[in-house]
Amino acid sequence: MSKVLVIAEHLDGKLNASTARAVSAAQAVKPEAIDVLVLADSVAALAADAAKIDGVSRVLTVERGENARALAAVLAPQIARAADGYSHVFVPSTTFGKDVAPRVAALLGVAQVSDVMSVEGAHTFKRPIYAGNAIVTVEAEPSHVVVATIRTASWPVAGSGNSAPVEALALDVALPAHTRFVELKQGASDRPDLQSAGKVVSGGRGVGSKENFDIIYTLADKIGAAVGASRAAVDAGYVPSDLQVGQTGKIIAPELYMAIGISGAIQHLTGIKDAGTIVAINKDGEAPIFEVADFGLVGDLFKIIPELEAALG
């Protein structure tokens, strides 16, 4: 029988929803147990949150000062040690998981399955290659622990009605001092988080300038959406890179995605494939974004957005 260890992702004392998505993927393995591992400098609140996730058998904690920041070189040896006795180690496929999971896999001498979209069996998974333009079925070696990153957009957030037991884990692992955290510059914002928001309004090159992007922010605030952008808008300097949606930015799956002034390059479409409803507003009726949009509206965004806001009341 399978036992899955899910590595919790957190920042500033808050558990990232990607953790509960990885738990959903773990449930798909139909294991006898799913344990969540919390590595932090202060674990109590994080462990309490993780214990609520439906399907979790136990929350294991490692509280060390060195775990204050998610440095892969520091976390990986601890995860590799904690993985003993598990058949699977699942990590969200966010920049956190993409950084740390391969380091764990290499320490264990096993392959990693990146970006798991679906679980077909305990050792059989589907994952995207070529920017999602092909989906492969891969079989992992059954005699090895499966280290996998979980494509968050493919999995729902597991419910939160659980109260799993919390246990401190003593790991006798020497940690390296060769990697040090300096700072994290976050795009300060009261808006919903782009990665997990239910609604997202994105602007592209058609928005035209950094100043003009205010129209996107205003609409997003009006409907309680997160703000995103195409790579073209980021490269043009309209918005910071952490707002980028697409293959090389964030891959998201909101219920509502509004693409405004975005033509729909393949690399952008890869990032929104799993969105519930896609709305496209673009002055070019031939733009590829209309091929994937559930609702398309051709016209000048600077005229349409005020009309939208008026119609919203």
Place this chain on the structure above:
Amino acid sequence: MKILVGYKRVVDYNVRIQVKPDGTGVVTDGVKLSANPFDDIALEEALRLREKGIADEVVVVGIGPADLTAHLRNGLAMGANRAIHVVTADAMQPLTAARVFQKLVEKEQPGLVILGKQAIDDDANQTGQMLAALWDRPQATFASKVEIADGKATVTREVDAGLETIDVDLPAVITTDLRLNEPRFIKLPDIMKAKSKPIDTLELASLGVDSGDYLKTTHYAAPPKRSKGVMVKDAAELVAALKQKGLL
């Protein structure tokens, strides 16, 4: 300081990928092949460090069949001092590639290894991190800015929450993100010059690397298509449609 740069050849990013009808792979016959874009960025960063006097030698590494030479010549034309060609007819999974790099690192003793954060064919995003683990050295992934001084690299990383900066002792592995730099174009005279630059050829078997190719790919499929929706005539109709679906 010597810098090793991974230089993978992949299907060009402009090629529309077609899955073979029988599900055994994607069509690669006759399609254009190019350097992995993230590897071009890695090479560019290494060249800039050499131009600043921080590095004195840039070595591009390719793993692949005999005809990979032409691709490595491009890396030399871009400015690398020399190339190492690890010859194998087989495609290689990240753990094996990392083990190959580990052997080359033992031999070459670089101060820095720069790799693309991922190759745009398998999108694995693993090799750099795996090499750092095997080598027991720091990793600075998804780099958008690199500064080297006093035996340390200060690297700004593009993470989901924003921009994270870390300090790592050298030697280390850095993987590149898109905004680290804009790679230079290759000029014709440099192509001529590259012809006289050395390419060391090693058979994969001679490195004594254990295969880490533990994943079997059993099927390829095209992604499910989103069906084209409807066009609305104005903002009011759009809002009404979204309200009806309970989205507003």
